[in-house]
Amino acid sequence: MEHATRASGQRERGPDPLGTPARRAAIRLLDAVLRRGEPLESALAAATRALPGGPDRGLAHAIAAETLRRLPDLDALIDSATPRPLPDDAKARFALRIALVQVLALGTPPHAAIATVLPLVDGGPRKLVHGVFGTLMRGEVTLDEIPTLPAATALRWQASWGDQMVEDAARAFSAPPPLDLGLSDWDQTDRLLGETGGDSLAPGHVRVSDHGPVTDMPGFKDGDWWVQDVAASIPARLIGRDAGHVLDLCAAPGGKTMQLAAMGAKVTAVDASESRLKRLRDNLKRTALEATVIRADVLEWQPEAPADAVLIDAPCSATGIYRRHPDVLYRVRPSIIAEMADQQARILARAADWVKPGGTLVYATCSLEPQEGEHQAEAFLIERRDFRIVPPAAGVLPDGITASTRGWVRTLPGMLADRGGCDGFFIVAMRREG
Template sequence: MVVTPPRRGHSGNPQHKAGDENVAGLAARKAAARLLAAVIDARTALDGLTDNEHGHPQYKALDGRDRALVRAILVTALRHRMTIAGLLSKRLEKPLPANATALSHILNVAAAQILFLDVPDSAAVDLAVTHAKSDPRALRFSGLVNGVLRSLARAKETELAPALAATSEAPQWFSERLTAAYGADKARAILAAHRHEAPVDFTVKADPVIWAERLGGIVLPTGTVRVEKLAANVIDLPGFADGAWWVQDAAASLPARLFGDIRGQRVADLCAAPGGKTAQLILAGGEVTAIDASKNRLARLGQNLERLGLAAELVQADLLDYRPAQLFDAVLLDAPCSSTGTVRRHPDVPWTKTMADVEKLADLQRRLLAHAVGLVRPGGRIVFSNCSLDPIEGEELYRDFLARSPGVVADPVRLGEFAGIDPFLTPEGTLRTTPADMDLGSPGVSGLDGFFAARMRRVG
């Protein structure tokens, strides 16, 4: 079915009736479309929009069940944005007008439900039509909404699988960067992994085999406990109240291990919140100082450590202004980055970031790393890491920094030095993970966040 957008000034449908605001489920769909607009049009991070305390007013006005539905719609619409766009476009005789962004978001919200979520097609279509009729910007397109979505619902059984096979779910800039960095085959594997919800990983204080059994998961070669899907909220799981574990992606748990034996050493965790790496360093025997610029994030870190029964010195400071009274034996800098390695968990990232953001963040990382080196004593170790997939923030930055820093030398990680890490080591002795790594036979339990980590030593 091909539908032609109506001419301006002609809706082709009766005006919406009073009382539409009370239609069951309409408020959730309106919130989903509004938040999708904030992500796509204003490049606003999804986590902030859906924060239960500080999120978007339309989101906070919903009850818990509708909030969960809105988040599911948004994550799905972003994760499969290119496939959805292609199937919608196929049903239009000509593209939507450039100023019809509200209509586009209404269609995408409905299509995500029709194609990927357990929502009756009729409900998704009817609510989208009602939504369009209630929005002056989309009113004249309500007939188009009805026709396009009903056509999509009829054809999904035959068209969805071929569309998924032929589509990469990424904006052009992101797809091009992945291909340049990893080659076409690995880039396709990474993008394929992004279509799947990430499993939940737990770093446990001790006895990973026991906790894997209790939590219904498996133990990864790195020692992380992995659960494909949680049977309850995290706070209701066994071991939470006792502080036996914390949620931390398997890749995120690797950088702190690269220091080796730090028992009795003074260790700084820079940009430390939310504190997973801080907890690792404490458990490894370090005397840890956790530094973060955000008062709220540092408070949350303190609460996390309290639950775990762990203690560290907490310092609120802008890292570039921070000067300790005594230099540290080791410094971990998990630097602010583009977060392109976390797309499985945050599918908004490719749509809210640009190449200019990547380059700007890489420049910040260089300055932070240069300052971090000055916080460690001569002979001490520095571990630099971030959750970006882009070499500009990882491998290239690392090589350039070493070339320009005579007081710092590479301290390569050796094969066999740490359990489970060898598959992720580069010839330079740095660490690189991607969502396409650690294939365990099923997308639901495979993969890791994209991470880069490098170990260096100060010599002067």
């Protein structure tokens, strides 16, 4: 064995340093997102299967997510210390990315960061990784406070919204967002504010900046709340309290279903994903809220009768939740946006007939792309002359969020910046004429 090792030009190495498996899983996660286009959350189970416990899985996720948040800046540092750029998918580049992000963003000591990364390039460019990392550490490099957005995303958003939005989006990307809670009993807002030390932007909402694991927080086990960004609470707020029978389409994992039920509606929640519906059912049970849950594709399903209101939380590119899911900025391309917009148009056209005359249709997407918001609403209103926009009534929207002159709601980066920001959403409420 010793002869074979020497003959191959390699020296024997001891066991990997403690923490190396979590770094190996982080590279698997990055590969899944950047090379295969998978969502970070979807790739998590497979990438971390070999890890022994939750803390290691959490560390792998944190390293991968922060690497994606800082990717252009990390790559610029790496390129500044190599004679020629490494290929984007090179093992050395991946290893350097996670070593640097640990030191520069996550507070890991340099010796620990490089020691747990070098085993990942055994049989490869180990000397290169060690040399580039050492050069950068000796140069005392830092990351700018405000991350650089991926170039393709910045150009697309600049064309749609202008320079200020791009600047606001980068600033909003600089840190993970606060945690927003939707409450199962709005009368308990003051109590939960006291227990969590949070802030409130609207009835039935609490915002928490400093917190531990969600499941350990006050009120979780008692079903007092669920996690829901304040912008995501707007669609149900536009429908209002005691709305009668509401169809919540594409409903899972159920934040809007629970919100509508808490507001007194009789809710039928429809979604095609059984795994996501399981989360919805679990959340309904935990919060003691009631809804009828149906597994079905809304492009094939048909309700027995029209409803008083229909809420379409349409499948979309999800670029509006990039602060929480930085992988979307690397997975979403114009072709995906166009594909999702086409699906949204088909769902809107089909579901419009499920609204009673005089009833309300709410269309929403967590997207920052006009094709999945403003353009969609304009095209629908041209096609369906029996619908008109209903602007939000006074006091309905959360503090600091306003409707446009057209009557719809568009949340953008920079909105509520002094209170923790909000996700990017488009929401429009339309009434069907009798």
